[in-house]
Amino acid sequence: MPQVRMIAEQVRLLSEQTDRFKTGRISVSMALPMDERMAANSLLIFLLKRSCKEYPDFSLLNGKLDELYGASLSASVSKSGESQVLTLSLTCLDDRFALTDESIVEQCAQLLASMIFSPNCKGGSFGAENLAAEKRLLIQRIEEELNDKRAYAFNRCISLMCSNEAYGRPKYGTVEEIQAVKMADIYAAWKNMLSTAVIQITVVGSSNADDVAKIFEKCFSKIERNPAKTETVFIRRGGHFNRYEEKYPVNQGKLVIGFRAGTQNSRDNLAAVTVMNDIFGMGTYSKLFMNVREKLSLAYYCWSKFIASKGLVLVEGGIDTNKEKKVSAEILSQLSDLRNGKTDPEVLESSKRSLKERHTLTTPESICAWYASQVLEDEILTPENIVEEIEKVTMEQVCEAAKKLSIDTIFMLSATEEGETNED
Amino acid sequence: MKIKQIKNEKLGDSVFCALHESGLEIRVMPKAGYTSAYAVFGVKYGSIDTAVKNENGEFETIPEGTAHFLEHKLFESEDLNAFERFAKTGASANAYTSFEKTAYLFKGSENIGESLEILLDFVQNPYFTQQTVEKEQGIIGQEIRMYQDLPDWQVMFNLLRALYSVHPVRIDIAGTQDSIAKIDADLLYRLYKNFYNPANMVLCVVGAIEPQEVFDIVDRCIKKTDAKPAERKFEKESAKPVQDYIEERLSVSEKQFLLGFKEDVSEPLLSLEDEIASQIVLEAVCGKSSPLFKRLLDEELIDMGFGSEMFNGFGFSCVMIGGTSSDPQKTAEIIKTEIKRQQSEGIDPAAFERAKRKFYGRYIMCYNDIDDIANMMMNLYFNGYEPFAELDACKNLTIEKAQERLNTVKEEFSALSVISPV
Numbered sequence: 001m002p003q004v005r006m007i008a009e010q011v012r013l014l015s016e017q018t019d020r021f022k023t024g025r026i027s028v029s030m031a032l033p034m035d036e037r038m039a040a041n042s043l044l045i046f047l048l049k050r051s052c053k054e055y056p057d058f059s060l061l062n063g064k065l066d067e068l069y070g071a072s073l074s075a076s077v078s079k080s081g082e083s084q085v086l087t088l089s090l091t092c093l094d095d096r097f098a099l100t101d102e103s104i105v106e107q108c109a110q111l112l113a114s115m116i117f118s119p120n121c122k123g124g125s126f127g128a129e130n131l132a133a134e135k136r137l138l139i140q141r142i143e144e145e146l147n148d149k150r151a152y153a154f155n156r157c158i159s160l161m162c163s164n165e166a167y168g169r170p171k172y173g174t175v176e177e178i179q180a181v182k183m184a185d186i187y188a189a190w191k192n193m194l195s196t197a198v199i200q201i202t203v204v205g206s207s208n209a210d211d212v213a214k215i216f217e218k219c220f221s222k223i224e225r226n227p228a229k230t231e232t233v234f235i236r237r238g239g240h241f242n243r244y245e246e247k248y249p250v251n252q253g254k255l256v257i258g259f260r261a262g263t264q265n266s267r268d269n270l271a272a273v274t275v276m277n278d279i280f281g282m283g284t285y286s287k288l289f290m291n292v293r294e295k296l297s298l299a300y301y302c303w304s305k306f307i308a309s310k311g312l313v314l315v316e317g318g319i320d321t322n323k324e325k326k327v328s329a330e331i332l333s334q335l336s337d338l339r340n341g342k343t344d345p346e347v348l349e350s351s352k353r354s355l356k357e358r359h360t361l362t363t364p365e366s367i368c369a370w371y372a373s374q375v376l377e378d379e380i381l382t383p384e385n386i387v388e389e390i391e392k393v394t395m396e397q398v399c400e401a402a403k404k405l406s407i408d409t410i411f412m413l414s415a416t417e418e419g420e421t422n423e424d
Numbered sequence: 425m426k427i428k429q430i431k432n433e434k435l436g437d438s439v440f441c442a443l444h445e446s447g448l449e450i451r452v453m454p455k456a457g458y459t460s461a462y463a464v465f466g467v468k469y470g471s472i473d474t475a476v477k478n479e480n481g482e483f484e485t486i487p488e489g490t491a492h493f494l495e496h497k498l499f500e501s502e503d504l505n506a507f508e509r510f511a512k513t514g515a516s517a518n519a520y521t522s523f524e525k526t527a528y529l530f531k532g533s534e535n536i537g538e539s540l541e542i543l544l545d546f547v548q549n550p551y552f553t554q555q556t557v558e559k560e561q562g563i564i565g566q567e568i569r570m571y572q573d574l575p576d577w578q579v580m581f582n583l584l585r586a587l588y589s590v591h592p593v594r595i596d597i598a599g600t601q602d603s604i605a606k607i608d609a610d611l612l613y614r615l616y617k618n619f620y621n622p623a624n625m626v627l628c629v630v631g632a633i634e635p636q637e638v639f640d641i642v643d644r645c646i647k648k649t650d651a652k653p654a655e656r657k658f659e660k661e662s663a664k665p666v667q668d669y670i671e672e673r674l675s676v677s678e679k680q681f682l683l684g685f686k687e688d689v690s691e692p693l694l695s696l697e698d699e700i701a702s703q704i705v706l707e708a709v710c711g712k713s714s715p716l717f718k719r720l721l722d723e724e725l726i727d728m729g730f731g732s733e734m735f736n737g738f739g740f741s742c743v744m745i746g747g748t749s750s751d752p753q754k755t756a757e758i759i760k761t762e763i764k765r766q767q768s769e770g771i772d773p774a775a776f777e778r779a780k781r782k783f784y785g786r787y788i789m790c791y792n793d794i795d796d797i798a799n800m801m802m803n804l805y806f807n808g809y810e811p812f813a814e815l816d817a818c819k820n821l822t823i824e825k826a827q828e829r830l831n832t833v834k835e836e837f838s839a840l841s842v843i844s845p846v
Contacts, residue, residue, distance in 0.1 A: 020457030021792045022435070058721065063713035066778040069785025093785045097434065137727050143677035144748065147575050248675045249846050252569035284507035284517075297562030300570055318570045346511075353514030353534075360533045362460050362631075363793050 008220035010227035011199040015209030024105040024205030025364045027089035029375040030197035033230040034166040039173025040189040045086040049075035051120040069093040081232030081309040082166040105207040117219040124187045153254035157411035161258040200375040204364040234311045238408030253321035254413040262404030263311040271389035276401035277306040287334040321414045338402040359383040439811035440635035447623030452635040460533040461631035462794040469619035470524040471597040475657045487606040489599015492521040506546040515539040544645040583841035586670040591659045593740045621651035628801040631794040663688035665839040680843040681752035687741040700817045705826040706732040707779035
């Protein structure tokens with residue numbers, strides 16, 4: 001069981017102490033509303049990762065990480081419901097492996113805190129060159145999303161589906177918004193993040209979390225906190241159904257079907273929807289794997305994904321463009337079977353066993369990610385808690401959860417005729 | 425079975441090794457405090473195996489992509505397929521094929537012994553018909569198409585095609601639509617017989633399991649044969665690349681590049697010491713704290729994805745450096761100039777020490793993850809090394825050795841692969 005304590009208003013420190021790993025991991029997740037400041041927030045987190053007051057240059061900071069036995073630093077921006085979550089994480093070697101008498105973990109915690117609280121910022125400026133460089137890198141990162149057509153199609157379906165909701169906004173902000181960000185906006189975003197973000201610091205490893213807590217407590221004691229939690233809108237039923245298509249010169253088309261899960265909040269009917277989604281299209285015993293792939297050879301991958309924080313289920317597959325109708329008809333027919341209880345009871349048992357297995361977290365990264373994703377939840381759910389609920393799910397509940405799925409949007413990334421090499 | 429325990433004091437971990445009478449090597453690392461175990465059953469048969477020795481002792485060419493095709497097919501059987509069997513134990517099973525091996529694996533926290541028996545059983549019992557082979561051609565056909573659209577994948581295979589003229593490292597892991605069309609059930613049975621024998625395989629298990637339990641299960645489940653390891657054909661390459669530039673247009677937003685330097689190898693395998701020395705010296709020259717990285721970033725020629733890799737295996741060895749760039753040619757020139765400068769002036773001792781320290785840390789970090797450990801143990805075995813050999817190779821590395829490895833990087837043996845937007 002993890003230990004949880006509050007170290008400032010809406011700043012939670014969650015630690016799982018264990019000495020079975022050779023590393024320590026600290027992750028700081030900061031949740032903010034999805035509004036017009038998203039672009040400045042995204043640039044901010046990458047600027048904080050670039051350098052800090054103590055190591056005011058990209059090479060110096062990375063040199064320090066190398067010296068700390070290859071401590072690995074990462075920054076990310078993600079969506080959790082209708083909040084933008086900025087995350088800065090460090091994984092480092094445990095103290096017992098140091099070649100000299102030093103505490104690697106404490107140095108890393110200190111470094112992470114100073115990156116957040118003492119950035120490389122003079123008189124409100126993070127350096128014009130640094131900002132220009134991070135703008136270029138972020139815009140390139142957004143443009144490169146197109147390179148991975150699977151991820152692109154998946155995200156495109158979500159943004160089309162939720163175009164009238166905050167969730168439809170791109171997680172980094174748009175290219176135009178990024179270009180328009182001024183230095184004053186970054187400074188304001190930094191101040192705003194420190195005072196209003198809902199924050200969770202997640203610590204996994206053998207180190208004493210008290211030491212990490214002390215470092216961050218001291219930093220937060222100087223900040224006036226006015227945090228505000230964002231409410232996420234859950235749309236329970238898809239309205240007018242839409243199909244969108246974009247053409248690219250590719251070999252394989254990507255089909256994405258977006259459903260509303262019918263849930264009202266991130267924990268609503270969580271276990272039953274999780275099992276339903278798993279039987280629909282996650283496991284190797286799932287309906288989509290068994291039929292779309294194994295029986296009909298229509299795809300190498302065709303699976304479904306449940307996004308609990310927004311109440312969405314998305315099905316995606318890499319297929320031949322000219323087979324779209326056949327594949328979507330098969331997906332819907334499988335859903336219909338699921339709703340009508342045409343599922344082997346053995347599959348329900350397989351799903352429960354497999355879900356239990358997948359909730360047995362074996363790496364510090366996966367444990368840290370499990371808890372960090374709960375930054376906005378009032379109550380912490382352990383993997384054991386959800387497994388216990390999953391084990392109680394009945395076939396009737398699975399059918400009911402499947403009946404609540406309502407189709408909302410289809411996005412098809414099609415191969416242009418020149419791109420399509422397949423003749424059949 | 426004679427069991428040998430190899431302990432690493434620093435890590436506090438032990439590996440129990442045994443050679444089963446069937447010829448199967450077994451390596452087990454129990455991990456205290458872990459609730460799951462990961463097992464990988466590997467066979468030395470990968471995409472570079474495009475020739476098999478026939479009864480006359482001659483190498484005979486086989487279609488491209490057979491190792492991968494067989495990997496897909498072994499999951500099937502006459503009654504319950506492997507996935508259905510693992511569904512009963514709860515373990516998650518999977519498999520992958522790389523240039524030099526095929527690996528079957530599972531991860532589980534309950535019924536681990538039972539899952540291990542299923543793993544050993546399904547890999548030892550091939551079953552396919554012409555009909556199931558044809559069904560798989562459709563699925564693998566989609567897999568090939570998926571990879572054809574991935575720029576990271578294409579930029580690497582194009583580079584390999586530019587560097588290598590005869591070595592099969594230049595072909596796609598899954599083969600091509602045409603080559604897989606030539607595969608039939610008879611061929612698969614013949615290849616199975618050639619490669620899948622215990623003397624050509626290894627079993628590595630890591631996590632919540634007692635070594636003796638693994639040895640007992642192997643003893644019960646592995647069929648004894650007198651087969652010998654399959655012989656691999658060594659395709660001696662000329663030092664010169666086929667071409668020094670290769671470009672393909674794909675639906676991407678910005679150019680991607682990979683600069684490769686081919687090494688002139690006289691022996692099929694590079695030593696582990698040489699491999700690790702190369703990785704560390706590349707980190708010192710191109711890593712995030714290097715002057716080269718900073719210069720390329722300041723000149724807006726790269727992004728954070730820029731990196732380097734030592735890429736080597738049976739009969740091939742090259743250095744790969746690349747990422748996304750608005751001007752791959754200019755970036756490649758700057759990289760080559762920097763390598764030449766460090767060859768003549770010598771590498772910076774501080775940068776070398778930093779890189780070595782980073783690798784020391786990263787190698788230890790690998791021992792967190794039961795997946796990583798088992799796969800690493802398998803690779804070490806296939807290349808003829810004892811467990812933990814990489815830690816010693818890293819610890820004992822000298823700057824002289826690193827310099828020597830950097831000096832093998834030759835501009836005249838380089839090629840540049842570029843993916844450009846359509």
